Amino acid sequence: MLKLGIIGTNWITQQFVDAAIESGEWQLTTVYSRQLERAQEFATHNHAEETFTDLETFFSQGSFDTVYIASPNSLHFSQAQQAIEHGKHVIVEKPAVANQREFQQLDTALKAHPDVLLFEAARQLHETNFQRVKQQIDQLEQVQGATLTYMKYSSRYDAVRAGEEPNIFSLNYAGGALQDLGVYLAYDAVGWFGMPEEAAYYPTLTRTKVDGKGVAVLRYAGFTVTLNVGKTSNSFLSSEINGLRDAIVLDNPAELGRVTYRDADGQAHELGVQPDANPMLAEARDFAMVINDPTNHQREYLAWRQLSRNVNKLLFNLRQSGHLYFTGETRDAVK
Secondary structure: OOOEEEOOOOOOHHHOOOOHHHOOOOOEEEEEOOHHHHHHHHHHHHOEEEEEEEEHHHHHHHHOOOOEEEOHHHHHHHHHHHOOOOOOEEEEEOOOOOOOOHHHHHHHHHHOOOOOEEEEEOHHHHHHHHHHHHHHHHHHHOOOOEEEEEEOOOOOHHHHHHOOHHHHHHHHHHHOOOOOOOOHHHHHHHHHHHHEEEEEEEEEEEEOOOOOEEEEEEOOEEEEEEEEEEOOOOOOOEEEOOOOOOOOEEOOOOOOOOOEEEEOOEEEEEOOOOOOOOOOOOHHHHHHHHHOOOHHHOHHHHHHHHHHHHHHHHHHHHHHOOOOOOOOOOOOOOO
């Protein structure tokens, strides 16, 4: 049984803990929060024995072997680096880090601690329906393009409209639509089509100077992929991957609840399976599989790391094209 420590006590942490326990591979032992009462409340609810409010003590004294990090985006890099230096495996919520410089620094830390594994929690990558889409794309006679849409109004935008600056809408915390919902679409595009030859992002800024919504155009040889992302409005559009006379239709390119292939005659063929009730269950199982037997699952691990690296590069390139830089981030952070 793998021992799990967590940073962050929000809803997504609870969802991952539920998935980890359901998988039968994990036991939550340790909770970190800046607020002791919050740490104790989360620990009691989930039957964890240890709570910490000091991060260094959490890593040096906590009885866990893997940490799940779900703190604000801007803290992912430093906390993941600290975990690696303490010999802890790391599962970090997407986006793992803000730019390629941070990604490379984590790679350097991993080389110095070769027994430590680092995973970006890109959950849909591990789901059956993600692979079903990829398999059907490979069977298309010719890809003509794709339009992927994920727009979901954030309740925290109400705070922005009221004059506040919540983390997810703040440059200080590496916020914005592209870094939040856009990560799902970036994983779809890179996972299904590879890295584009060119990429451009056209953001619509909020009062806090982050992108509340935006459109990204990815150019590949012979076709383009358009990504529509937003946290300041809702969209109920389906997404499509277009062949010549056929298409793959997705109810939601992040949730992947329903995947349908429309053949040349317009007939619908359901490709997908019923997703798990907890969408994090598949990744919880996969991460445990690799940690428990890294030698026999090195190919999967290295493929995930390379995909994470490419997604990180694409997201930074898109932000750079849209002139979006986080607080303290330089324009050469790609180097």
